[in-house]
Each structure stands twice: as structure tokens, then as C-alpha cells.
Amino acid sequence: MTGIILVIDDAPDNLALISDILESGQYTPLVSTSAEQAFSILPQIEVDLILLDAVMPGTDGFQACQQIKNQAQYAHIPVIFMTGLSEQQHIVQAFNAGSVDYIIKPVQPAELLARVRTHLKNARKAHHAFRALNFSGRHFLATDPAGHSLWFTPHVPAMLEYTLHEGAPALPGDMQKWLLNCISQPDQVESQFFYSSRKEGENSITLSFMGQQKPGEFLVRLAVTDANRNREIIQKTLKLTAREAEVIIWLAQGKTYRDIADILSISPRTVNKHLEQSYVKIGVENRASATARVLQVLQK
Numbered sequence: 001m002t003g004i005i006l007v008i009d010d011a012p013d014n015l016a017l018i019s020d021i022l023e024s025g026q027y028t029p030l031v032s033t034s035a036e037q038a039f040s041i042l043p044q045i046e047v048d049l050i051l052l053d054a055v056m057p058g059t060d061g062f063q064a065c066q067q068i069k070n071q072a073q074y075a076h077i078p079v080i081f082m083t084g085l086s087e088q089q090h091i092v093q094a095f096n097a098g099s100v101d102y103i104i105k106p107v108q109p110a111e112l113l114a115r116v117r118t119h120l121k122n123a124r125k126a127h128h129a130f131r132a133l134n135f136s137g138r139h140f141l142a143t144d145p146a147g148h149s150l151w152f153t154p155h156v157p158a159m160l161e162y163t164l165h166e167g168a169p170a171l172p173g174d175m176q177k178w179l180l181n182c183i184s185q186p187d188q189v190e191s192q193f194f195y196s197s198r199k200e201g202e203n204s205i206t207l208s209f210m211g212q213q214k215p216g217e218f219l220v221r222l223a224v225t226d227a228n229r230n231r232e233i234i235q236k237t238l239k240l241t242a243r244e245a246e247v248i249i250w251l252a253q254g255k256t257y258r259d260i261a262d263i264l265s266i267s268p269r270t271v272n273k274h275l276e277q278s279y280v281k282i283g284v285e286n287r288a289s290a291t292a293r294v295l296q297v298l299q300k
Contacts, residue, residue, distance in 0.1 A: 003048035003120050006041060008032045008064065009082070010056045018051060018082070018107065025113040035064035042068075047077055049120055052099070054083035054090065062097045069098035070165040072157050076126070078119040082107060139222040142213070143170040147180045150217055159205055159222055170220075174254040175207060182209040183218055192295050194230075194253050204230060206298070230298055237297045238282045247274040251287060252294040 005027050007018050012033070019029040030045065032038040036058060041047075050068070054061035061081060068074045080101040081094040091102050100119050103112060139159060141152040149170040157164045162172045169176050174193075181189040186209070193207040204227040210219040235245035243264075250260045257275075261268045275290070284290045 002026055002028070003116075004028045004030060004045065005049050005051060005116065006030045006032065006038060006047045007051045008035060008038045008056070008061070009051075009053040010034060011053070014053070014105075018112070021107070021109045021112055022116070024109070025116070027116065035059035035061070035067075038064065039067070042074055049116060049123070050077055050079045051082050051116075052079055054081055054085050054094065062093050065094070065097040065099055070168075072152075072154070072164055075165065076123065078123045080115060080119060082112075141170055141220045141222065143179065143183075143218050143220070144216055145183055145218070147171070147176055147183065156222060159224065171207075178207075178254070179209070179218075179220065186211065190292060190295055192298075194249070194295060194298065225298075234294060234297060238278070238293070240278055240281060241274075244274045244278045244281075247271055248278045248290060248294055251275065252291040 005022050007015055007022070007029055009015050009018070009031075010033050015031045015033070019031060022029040030041060030047070032041060034056060038050075052061045052065060056064075059067070061083065065079050065081075068077065068079060075098075078100045079098060080103060081099050082103045082105065083090070084105045085091075086104050094102050100122075101115050103115065139153050139156050141156050141164075142150040144150055147170050149164055149168055152164055152170075160172065160175075164170070171179055175195060178189070178193045182191065189209075191209045193209075195205045195207065204225050206223045206225055208221045208223070210221055213219045231242065231245045231249060234240065234249055235242055238245070238248075240248065246264060247260055250263060255263070257268045257271045260266075260271045264271075279285060279290060282290065282293055284293055
């Protein structure tokens with residue numbers, strides 16, 4: 001098994017030793033004497049695994065690992081600590097920062113190669129699975145009970161136009177509120193959230209709450225839909241005018257009357273008038289019922 005391994009250590013002797021070991025295992029080592037230098041390498045070369053010293057001047061290994069894991073484009077790269085620190089608190093700190101393994105120096109060549117081989121194999125399996133999900137058009141986001149991101153398929157941040165990283169709130173604004181309500185009140189909250197850009201004619205995103213997949217992990221599926229097509233479906237099915245369909249779709253996305261007025265460049269009073277007419281046409285009396293009706297139609 002080949003691969004490009006980035007070795008980050010401020011001691012030149014250690015870099016030379018680890019490079020020799022990796023080359024003996026048919027791996028290609030890249031070396032960096034600081035975290036700052038490593039951050040300049042990562043955007044230029046696709047790295048398969050990182051070997052990281054803990055104690056370095058400037059940004060130490062724990063901080064470096066956390067920064068790597070906080071960036072979606074690098075979060076999938078396995079990080080193995082390779083350090084002389086043997087206290088339990090340091091080992092725990094390394095795993096909390098996002099590492100997959102911890103090797104205490106002096107490094108044993110056979111052990112290092114075995115650990116590198118195992119973590120590379122596991123990372124590639126996971127990466128291939130994520131790519132398969134993306135190519136199949138299936139996009140997922142997993143969170144903890146507090147709504148913080150645990151993992152997500154690669155296209156999710158771009159779909160949401162939102163920066164995602166592990167440990168941060170999984171979704172922006174109203175979507176996060178919807179998600180937390182789904183987790184805490186699964187039988188009382190609509191399981192789907194419909195979202196689209198303010199830009200006319202752009203695709204929209206439907207978020208579906210899939211429930212708890214395992215202890216402490218909740219799953220959301222994201223699907224891309226044509227915003228214009230959704231308006232046509234609502235207009236035809238509920239027998240609304242084009243403007244009424246636009247207004248009620250934005251309402252179903254959690255927007256206030258003033259938000260909708262700003263988006264559509266009309267007055268809040270006009271928004272209220274369209275909604276009153278829409279409520280009569282579809283036989284509902286309030287916002288909650290209207291939202292449920294819109295989502296019901298779009299789910300078909």
C-alpha cells in the first residue's frame with residue numbers, strides 16, 4: 001500500500017529517521033518542521049496521512065491537529081501523534097483533538113509501519129464510501145444531541161453555503177432550531193425542512209430528519225430540488241397564483257412576513273394578503289397547518 005505521508009516535527013533528526021522508515025515501507029514522506037509550514041503544504045498536495053509531534057514551537061501538535069480537523073477539506077486525513085509525552089492527560093488531549101492514534105517515542109519501525117498501514121486502509125475505505133454517497137446523490141449530516149456536527153458527506157457544506165466542521169453547530173439559523181426541535185420532540189415537529197437561496201431560480205434543499213442512528217448520533221438527509229419546479233407543484237396542486245405559491249413556500253421555510261417581503265420586494269401587508277387568500281384556498285387556518293400542507297405536497 002502506497003501513500004503520501006506528511007511528517008511534522010521540529011527536530012531534523014526525527015524527520016530523517018521517520019522518512020527512512022516510511023520509504024522502507026514504500027510510502028512517500030513529506031517533511032515539515034512546523035505546523036505553520038505544514039498548513040502551507042496541505043493546500044498544494046493531497047496528503048493521505050499525517051504524523052505529528054506534540055511539542056513544537058509556535059503552534060503545538062494538539063493545536064495543529066484541532067485546526068486540521070476543523071477544516072472540512074482536511075478533516076478526513078488521519079492524524080497519528082508521534083511524541084515523547086507519555087502522560088495519560090496528553091494521550092487524552094491528542095484523541096480529543098481528533099487524532100486516530102498515539103505513538104510514544106522512541107519509534108519502533110515495524111510498529112510505525114503497521115499503524116500507518118492500518119489507518120490508511122481504514123481512511124480509504126471511509127473516503128470511498130463517502131465518495132460513493134456523493135456520486136449517488138445521497139448527502140448526509142450527523143449530529144450529537146446538542147446539534148453539533150459529528151460527520152458529514154463532502155458536498156454538504158457547499159449545499160448549505162455554510163462552513164461546517166466537527167464540534168460546531170451543524171446547521172445555520174432556523175435550520176439548527178428545527179433540528180434541535182426534531183431531536184427533542186420527534187413526534188411533534190415536522191420531519192422536513194425546506195430551504196432555498198434568496199437568489200431567484202436557484203435550486204433548493206430539503207432536509208429530512210432521519211432520527212437516531214445509534215446512541216448520541218442523529219442523522220439528517222439533504223436532497224437538492226428545483227426551486228422553480230417546487231413553485232409550479234405548489235401552484236398547480238393547491239390551485240394558487242404564482243405569487244401566492246412563492247409566498248407560502250417561503251412561509252414554510254420559517255421566514256417571517258417581513259423576511260418574505262424583503263425577499264420578494266413587496267410590502268408586509270401584501271404578504272399578509274397573499275397568505276390570507278392562500279389559507280382560504282387550501283383550507284387551513286394558521287401558519288403551522290399551511291407549512292404542513294406545503295411539505296406534504298412537496299414530499300409526494
